[in-house]
Amino acid sequence: MTDIALIESAREFNRFYTNFLGLLNKAYLDTPFTLTDARVLFEIGVQNGVNAGALARDLQLDPAYLSRILKRFREEELIEAMPDPADQRSQILTITAKGRTQFEELGSRSNAQIAARFDTLADGEPQAAVAAMHTIRAILDPQAKPAAATIRPHRAGDIGWIVQSQGRFYAEEYGWDLRFEGLVAEVAGKFLANFDPEREYCWIAERGGINLGSVLITNGGDGIAKLRLLYVDKAARGLGIGKQLVDECIAFSRRKGYRQISLWTNDFLHAARAIYQKAGFRLVSEERHRMFGPEANGQTWVLDL
Amino acid sequence: MTDIALIESAREFNRFYTNFLGLLNKAYLDTPFTLTDARVLFEIGVQNGVNAGALARDLQLDPAYLSRILKRFREEELIEAMPDPADQRSQILTITAKGRTQFEELGSRSNAQIAARFDTLADGEPQAAVAAMHTIRAILDPQAKPAAATIRPHRAGDIGWIVQSQGRFYAEEYGWDLRFEGLVAEVAGKFLANFDPEREYCWIAERGGINLGSVLITNGGDGIAKLRLLYVDKAARGLGIGKQLVDECIAFSRRKGYRQISLWTNDFLHAARAIYQKAGFRLVSEERHRMFGPEANGQTWVLDL
DNA sequence: TCAATTTAGTTGACTCAGTCAAATAAAGGC
DNA sequence: GCCTTTATTTGACTGAGTCAACTAAATTGA
Structure with a gap:
């Protein structure tokens, strides 16, 4: 039996929205x-x-x-x-x-x-x-059926969105301190400041005007593409968006003639690791760190192209 | 100018909710x-x-x-x-x-x-x-909506919000390219990465869970505080938020023993300049630049404390 | 202070959005 | 093959809501 307070809140919203729609719908008089x-x-x-x-x-x-x-x-x-x-x-x-x-x-x-x-x-x-x-x-x-997410290149504000959503996510889920958000901001900021559209890219997953995910490819030099800041919003997980974003990275990197993709992740990001493994990435090194507060296990994975 | 995908999402919801309310409201027939x-x-x-x-x-x-x-x-x-x-x-x-x-x-x-x-x-x-x-x-x-905005210290996600909202604002209003967003991200990222709570601060103006404005004080060395990234959202202008944020900066800088506040702005930001002038800042230098695409007039102002 | 104008609410006349019932044609079930 | 059900249409109708004109009270400006 649903809580009466919830029911009354819903009814109050319905009264408000009845008026709101009433206002909108008066426009048909034109x-x-x-x-x-x-x-x-x-x-x-x-x-x-x-x-x-x-x-x-x-x-x-x-x-x-x-x-x-x-x-x-x-x-x-x-x-x-x-x-x-x-x-x-x-x-x-x-x-x-x-x-x-x-x-x-x-x-x-x-x-x-x-x-x-x-x-x-x-x-x-x-x-x-x-x-x-x-x-x-x-x-x-x-x-x-929710509309399928579309994947598009970045535009004004998206880098900020990446910083905000990942900064908040890692703070709330893993207790990482604000140095992580600072690092994301610097990495993403450098990406924009030194952007090479010939060899670098940022993909944004979006549905109905709402950003749901992101990933970057940056040029690491020596024929190595760096996959960075892969993220899918909690509300949009399980829909295959992460895989789509990683697939875009691989296709782009092959197309641009890189010889390898390299990425750094943490072992508690299980869904992301599963995507990487299925895509053929291999674990090449591992190190414990406390870069952002709590101890964590950083991992570097690579994919030969 | 709101993104068309958001508008269409809202309209789709309105169609759905018109039906939903229509169903609920048929019950009055009883x-x-x-x-x-x-x-x-x-x-x-x-x-x-x-x-x-x-x-x-x-x-x-x-x-x-x-x-x-x-x-x-x-x-x-x-x-x-x-x-x-x-x-x-x-x-x-x-x-x-x-x-x-x-x-x-x-x-x-x-x-x-x-x-x-x-x-x-x-x-x-x-x-x-x-x-x-x-x-x-x-x-x-x-x-x-509560009328008054509150001003609080930054927390997870806020730096990202600063990057996103200012990046978007300058792109849409002034045609600045993404290098500006990149610079904001780097500046703000460094702020977090090297944050000294004894001598630096970030204020966020917020109302009803939505951020409306921001400003930073960073340590410029030599007893100089740097006022950076002052911003008030279009929807919240004219409410005195900008002045409040600047007042917070001045009070904090005096309390922390700085001898001067310095800031860089552009001459087309009329409202911000008016706030600085009223607060006693003086113009010390000016230079034309094309750092972000269109030509603009950068200005440095200072306030002796 | 007074006349003109505006505002709050009421009533008359009316339109038309939407409902109900009965009709026709087509489909399904036994 | 007949009866029942379904999809749609048309006739008749109700009443939700609109518009205009009215009365009474308040406001404005000379």
Whole structure:
């Protein structure tokens, strides 16, 4: 039986968000569409080829009411409907070019609306809000498949993100002191200050605007690529992101003609070591250290290319 | 300018939550009240003695429509309305005993509804969902924000935050390239790596768990304190945070026996320069540079202590 | 001090979003 | 082959919510 305080907190949020959405949704008055119209067109745009009955269920609309909306959309040539070959009773809905234009117009207006709201926020607040939205969605709608993480090159702010998230992680999980964060900052700072795009790279894993992971390749000289600062956020572990990042490093290093990749890790990072081992890295040395407070076991691994 | 991926994530969540609330709100069909009725009674129950005009604004309801609902509630003896002594046009609304009973009945039904949903979740998930709701509320609801920022010493992750937010800010506002972010990372990294708590400090301005500003004092040798990386987030400007941070620096530097504070800034940072001038700093040198791409005018200021 | 304007709330008239029921056509089950 | 169920459509309707005009009270400016 869930704690009453949690329930009341959820209800209070729901009252707040009902108002918040009410404010956002008033904007549809600037278009000829009602909110429900927009929801319908949008859903057809997103899952092109949807079944009308499924649409009514997804959006919790009265089928009779939806039918009228769809009829009007057909008349306005925003969508096309055709009988499902598998079941002549059912209708398959697809968006037309004209409908796609309208869909994009609605999308732009909606984007502008959220942007206007998010632009008033402090740096980090939109990310924190969206990360929280991802959390709620994942809990309340487990069937919704989270979008796959994409991997992209670094851009402004990412190096700072690397420093912040890894600094915080190692402090909280392993009790490492701030010298570690300082080292990460210096390493990452040098990477940017002396960046050689021909032989060095930084990959960022991201989903829905939220950074989830990172890794760098730097030029160690003598044909050796250095794999540094591999990290996957706790919330995104087990999804194969770490492996994807390491695979990118290996492919890049081969492409750039390095003869070997070398990396330093600590033995308590089990998931990372497993990735390295499966990728063919071998352990070449090991040393205990207290560089950041608690005693730890540093390891150097290499992969011949 | 907020990242489009964040905006689209927020919109997707809004579509999902519109449906989720739609499902919850259908439950009102089991009572004689509409959703709007319930929102009205609930809000009067929560802020007993509310002004009718304020209620209409808070709930974004047409005053004519609200008037009819309130009339019906008066007839059903759920609420009482009396003219505001301060303004006879205005009505003060209070809930009656009967209304309170109904308010609690609605509350119970709503609690049961959320409980039914939360009880299907795994252990810890309701807590995680509600924590996420608090996060969203705290960010999006200006009224929920504490007005004042607090200033605290740095902790794990803050240096990364400084690198990220300033790196992004200078890139977006002034077109500086990533070498600036690299420099900030190195400076801040050295600060942590060689930190002398007796003579150096980092202050962070924070509100509601979100960082809003920062500044460092480092030991420049020869009795000179260096003021570095002063920054206030766009969303928090004009609140006096910058001045507070600079004041902290001056007080600390005097306490630690420095003879002078020195700092380097760029002339386009007008607000920062105004703070320095008001604090008594004087301009001692100036030089044009292209360290980070576009040409800029660097300035060194000092304050004798 | 007074007239004009604005504000708070109410009532009349109305629109149309959405619901319910009955209809038709197609599919499924026995 | 017949009965039941499902998908969709259309007719009729309700009532949530909007807009305008009204009254009473407060504010503003001359």
